[in-house]
Amino acid sequence: MSRGHVFITMGDITHLECDAWLLPTDERLAITDGWFEALPELQERLDRTDTAVLRTGDTQAAPLAPGGDGPATVLATVPLEGVLDASGIEHIEASVREFVECAAHMAAAPRHERTKRLLALPSFGTGKGGGAHLRGQLAERLLDVCTEMASAHDVDLAIVLRDERSFARMQELRKRRAGWQSDLSQEQVADAERLARLAKSGRLVPFLGAGTSMSAGAPSWHDLLDRLADDVGLDEKQRKALEKWGELDRAAFLRQRTIERHVEQGRTSQDAEAAFADAVVRLVDVPRYGLAPALLASLRTPQAITLNYDRLFEKASDDAGLPRVRIPDGETAETGDAWLLKLHGSVDRPASIVLTRDDYLGYASQREALSAIVKANLLTHHLLFVGFGLADEHFHRIVHDVRRALPQPASMAERATALTLTDDPIAAELWKDQVRMRPLGSGPEPDGRAVEVFLDVLVAYATDAHSYLLADDFASSLSDDERRLRDALRRLEDELEQVPASTAGHAQATAMLAALGRRQPG
Structure with a gap:
């Protein structure tokens, strides 16, 4: 198994699905107002927390009392007098070490079957902590200590940043380090560099599948159908009979069974239809995004496409500072607007969700204009498929139409790349000359973490902003x-x-x- 990895992403740490995250404070338990706004239950949890060891300075990190079923939270201190010099930076380093040690003991197993625990922290000590003038030095030392602790405890660490300047500088500092991308093979690094060049030129279009949401607790297509079967109370014999059918037909059966049950209870057919859509929404509408949507949002591409119903990528894009116009939603994308095309509907418009065979059959007549956008992107841009099994019928139809439209002997493989979890020789043969397949997993079981690591390296190569160069905050970390x-x-x-x-x-x-x-x- 590979060692722990340090991720760098734009985002809101309170919106990231992880095992535990660091909440900055000091020995007086002073916490800035923004955290209370983001976490309405924070004061109540503080009241239930034993903070004596923090107040006395015996330790610099301690767990916050639990709240709900979200990630664990660990309080970690900045110096009482602020980060004013080297001793203040050393205090921050010690707080990060104690945070990782504390969080690693709290999280016995990764959430949502991730192969390594994921711990998240902001770049702290640079705001009310007083270290703004040392922001560059703090960034360097934060990278050092995170790399050390990820290896020592075999955990992944995500540095989550809201400020574009800090993000750009952190990426630049990381890329100076020898072996920073050593979790990838040479061939994978070359692929990341190739895709990064496309991203910097504005030609890369991420196409998100269900796999990008699973690390946040969203179900796969198969799991979604299993949970819908639970809702309608199928017995074991019925489940086995249903498994003989394709997924679209299974979805149609479950939809019909749900409607029948609600009609039997006296509801109208229209209300029963809505009840099925609401059941789908309840299962897929998870509250926090995982690393894949956060990293893809950090690419800040002008365009993106998804078949997912959830709003995780929209939320991650908002947090990365690039809100997206959503198509179709009655919104009009102006020139220069970033947009997201949601081909199969959205949880906030349940009636728009495409799930059953009838939905798919009706798709062509109702959404031909949306398909045309995908086809145009395949002709003029490069699609990056992430989180797909490449078995979606609508996806097959689009690729088929574009292949027919291409002048011969143009290759589709130059226009699309798919990041896959396993090296599937059948898929490679089926999609030869159509999509460039890039298997990333190394073990016998699919591992979504391998895709996250690849995306992290891709984002680093694609980050070409230098807004820190004239900023006084980062002067201390500049090279000669x-x-x-x-x-x-x-x-x-x-x-x-x-x-x-x-x-x-x-x-x-x-x-x-x-x-x-x-x-x-x-």
Whole structure:
């Protein structure tokens, strides 16, 4: 089994599905208002927590009293006087170590059958903790200690960031380290670099399947049907008989059985139809996203497509600072808007969900325009299929139509890549010259974590922002060459303030400096 991995992602740590996460505080148990807004039950949980060891300074991390069925929370302290110098940074390092040790003991087994426990932490000590001027140094040391603890405790650590500058700098610092992508083979690294180039050029379009939501507790298609069968009370004999049918027909049977039961209870056919849709929503509408949606959202691609009903990718995109117009929802995507095409409906519009054979048969007549968007993307962009078994009938039809539309001898494999969990020779043969298959799992059982690690490396290669360069917060971590570049840009910045804004090229120069972290005038 591979060693623990350190992930870096944009997101909201309170929205990430993990085993445990770090909540910053200090010896006085001071916690910033934002955490109370994100966690309405926080004060009640604090009241039930034994915080004596934190108040006395005997330890720097302690578990918060449990609340609900979500991830465990561990309180970890920043220095009482703030992160002012090297000793403050050492305090943060010690807090991270104690957090990992505490959380590793709390989480005996990974949630949702993940192969390693996932622990998450923000980049803390840089806000009310007082270390904003040392943000760059803190980022370097945080990477060091997380790498050390992931290996020592065989856990995965996710550094979850809300600030794009911190995210960009953390990625740049990581890419300087020898062997940072060593969890992948050389061939997989080459694939990640190839896809990253497509992402940076705006040509990569993630296409999300059910597998991207399973680490958050959402069911696979098979599990969804099993749970619907539980709802209608099928006995063992009926279940075995049903298993002989294809999944679309099984879904149709369960839908019909659900409707019949509700009609027998005196409900109208329309209400009974709605009850089945609501049952599907209840099973797939999980509250927190896993790493795959968070990392795909961190790619910040202009376009994305999904067959999933849940809203996990939308939530992750909001948290990554790139809200998406959703199609179709009556929303109009303006030029420059990021969008998400939901081909099979959404939990917040239950009647739109495509699940049974009748739904699929009606799909072509009702949603031909949506299929045309996918076909156009296959012709002009590169689709990255994540979380698919590549058995979806609608997917097959789209690929077939696009292949027919392509000029010969153009290869579909240059337009689509599928990240798969196992090396399936049958799938490889079936999809040869149509989709570039990239198996990532190494063991006998499918392992979604392998896809997460690949996506993490892909996101790192695709991150090409440098908004930290002119920001004072990160000056302490710049290399000598970066400092020389920063000084040259500062001189340009000063000169630009003396040039009239109406001068040709002024707007472009201003935009360039803003992208590199220019101070706001005045």
